Amino acid sequence: MPSNNNNIFNIESIRKDFPILDQEINGAPLIYFDNAASTQKPTAVINAIKSYYENDHSNVHRGVHSLSIRATELYEASRKKVTDYINANNSNEIIFTKGTTDSINLVAHSLTNSIKQSDEIVITTMEHHSNIVPWQELCKRTGASLKIAPIDHNGELMIEELEKLLCKNTKILALTHTSNTLGTINPIKEIITMAHHLNIKVLIDGAQAIGHQNIDVQDLDCDFYAFSGHKLYGPTGIGVLYGKEDLLNELEPYQFGGEMILKVTFDETTYNSLPYKFEAGTPNMAGAIGLEKAIGYLESVNLNACVKQETAVTKYALKQLKDFSNIKLIGNSDNRSSIISFTIENIHPHDIGTILNQKGIAMRTGHHCTMPLMDFYNIPGTIRASFSFYNTENEVDDMVGALQTACEMLA
């Protein structure tokens, strides 16, 4: 039976804030356990986007008319909100992007002319493709080498092995804060300190950490931190690259066009200052405004209470799954987030995914854009449950029931 963890905060009231949850899929109430792929949006976010387009829309930073001024104020208010939320030093350190992938690509591209053939870039076995491929491509462009820090079978980074890989040739260490497949939370503060002793810059892929724990970029002392709005209960198409101001000033622009320039002649162009140097073209204003509301919503419901709810549901699910003799957890770190990956003996994840969907349960099955990690475990994919604070232990019970049905059906 579920324990009474739901009294941490008013879960029924919270769930009403997310209109999408109130529906049936294939005749059963929707159970949304795919939050690592994308979180759902509270009414406050949906309404803010609607209101922006109905009342305030125009292009930003360009006009003297009232609408343009209003849109600019809303857009920049979002940048200030993000600045405070992750405790950046100032708003120049917050670059709006399309999402985590775009943020990482920005850094990898902008570094091209400052990386040489003898340099090394270090990533880890547990990275999402979006924190692998941009670095592979940077290595192709520059002749630099890509080094991979290993993990153990519990799904934890082997810190001593990582330390051995870091050397005077290492220019960038790029690693995930929380693994999107394993749920492992890496000890990034300790790792960043280790890298900084060798003057190595550190980029953190924060896609799965943001919204699930407090992030303080100054306390972490990371050089870059990338995340997406849509995994933070905000809209798709908006993301953030945090970078230390002096490093962003040194980086070359990523894309070129309007907004990122100060002066253009046919002979020469002078680039704009931060943060606009990295925001070529008309930005995603509605996305930024939605993100501002999403952060506001999280603050209003209290992130710490949300994390407690997620942790309770995750612990309950882990306990239930361990009762299945044919289920193997992929990722067993004690320091984990609300992501659980598992395989079921002799049953392919996709068949499980289809049966869960017929019971109204949305869960991701497959390689989760971590193919090298699947190779490490020698599996084609996993079944992944990823929880948010609007999920309940009763929903976990339904998932367990559906898994039992699937096992009986497919054996």
Next chain:
Amino acid sequence: MNIELQDLYQKTMIQHGNNPLNFGKPQEYEHTEEGFNALCGDKINIYFSSIDNKEVNFSFVSVGCIICKASGSLMTKELNKKDLENIEASIDNAMIGINKGNLKDDFFSNELMTLNQIKNFPSRLKCALLPWETAMRLLNNMDNNAR
């Protein structure tokens, strides 16, 4: 239990998926082709040989779901009865039939009708089609090499 789900995972599908026919890499073969589903990571290797360009023999190895393996099993059982000259047309017809859910038992064996259920699960169509698409590519590559 949902009726559509029961229809999908009916006895034939489970039997062929869990104990596929013509499964395994043969010691000798003339051609092989690998198929890969980038979205889900499923993989299939198809092996082909023939006697005097007539009696064809397909076998396969797959790291895939029940639907992919059952489709590969049913496909090889179906094709291994046919002459080489009829194979490409059979694969074409089967792929159209799987997509539309209207495979006909006057052209194919009754067992293959199991695959008609996949159309109710659009996200699984690629699983069922992977063996057929890979076999077709194998034949096309054979033709190209012959030329």
